[in-house]
Amino acid sequence: MLLTAAHGPAPLFDLGTGQGARQFTELAIALLLSSLIGLERELHQKSAGLRTHTLVGVGSALFMEVSIHGFGAVVGLDGFSVDPSRVAAQIVSGIGFIGGGLIFVRRDAVRGLTTAATIWLTCAVGMSCGGGLPLLGAAATLVHFLVVRGFPLVTRRMATGVPVTQRVELRLCYRTRRGLLGRVLELCTRNGFRVTDVQIDADSQDRTGHGKVKEAGVVLSLEGRGPAHPLVEELTEWEGILGVGLRSQGDSTE
Template sequence: MQGQGWPQLLSLTVALVLCTLIGLERELRQKNAGLRTHTLVGVGAALFMVVSKYAFFDVIDDDGITLDPSRVAAQIASGIGFIGAGVIFVRQDIVRGLTTAATIWVVAAVGTAAGAGLWLVAAAVTAAHYLVALGYPPVLRLITRRRPVTAPVRVSYQDGRGALRAILAEVTDRGYAVQEVDTRRKDSGDPDSALIDLVLQVRGGAKGTRMEELAAALAGTPGVVSVRMGEPANEE
């Protein structure tokens, strides 16, 4: 049958190699969707494209039948969203997995391009992925180092011991600005042991201060049970 030969196998091989390279970067970062997921998605997209281009030559010669390979490619783009959505998690207002979901979408595009015979384009996008994944974080750290960053601070403290006032004083004394306060009461049935969950959105900080130092100071505040520092953003 026409469409089964070395050119098609070479397209699948190119997709295999390029998507393996992209998946390797995710695997080394220990992401849930790693080497196997990205490789299989890319090779699968390439196969769909090869099938779309070559699998229907035995029927297009009939009157009134035309071939539109782009229809399968369009379904790849929409269908890959189900896999991408599965790696995105939201926990306590922190979103994780956005970069991995975007990378899955990219390997689908790379596989589609390789399956269509656009090997140079697929290789260029693979190189662009490494530029973004490895080159952008140092640049972002350099930029964010020069401007205040907003981060959540989660504190659990015993109610009725004046801990809230001490917490806010500690935060402001270290040069941080409290932009948002969210409190939730945990009732255990005993008024003397009720806990308050406090989430502070803090920004800035005096020169030379670190968030770890703030956490240690808050942990030593009378009445404070636990302190957890959130992340400004983590979309990996």
């Protein structure tokens, strides 16, 4: 309930006491800007998309509106002081829980950092709109698109001609008891790749009635600066190799 010293409690649906056209416009701008950021994440199939970013932006804007206009009931009363910045500080602290839930580590590769950062930025955009600074919010939204979509183009151009470390998964199905696995590891090392992980694919094993494994599958995680396709070409010609597959192992932080 809002309260002014001269007029007493304000009507519940009074459009002139912190819930008028200006405040609705600020929420609408927060909705638009946060939706643009969320749509970009959604189109690139990130873990937090349109709905999450929109709710974070609008929610942050609403918290700011409440912080600025929602404590009129205690303004002017003895023994009470209102500090709108306290709510803003709690918004920044609380958004960390959502961002932290988007970050995970898989095989030493950190994922979700960029999406968590966009959640944090969307929160700031919503706060700026709710705080009466929509131009700053719009500028921050433009910065988001510049950083997330423009910077990769610049880095790729700068990295032209510079070898980039690749992470790939090499999947093999081969006949056992021929020493093939050791020869495969030697081939990978000879071609400049470092083997970071070896996993036996138990589902591809075929056991005979004598309990002896005749076929086996293995997944090799490799790191190197050269192309991995020559490995596939050579392995397909080896006797005892039944199948070869190659998959890029992305290490993007998005």
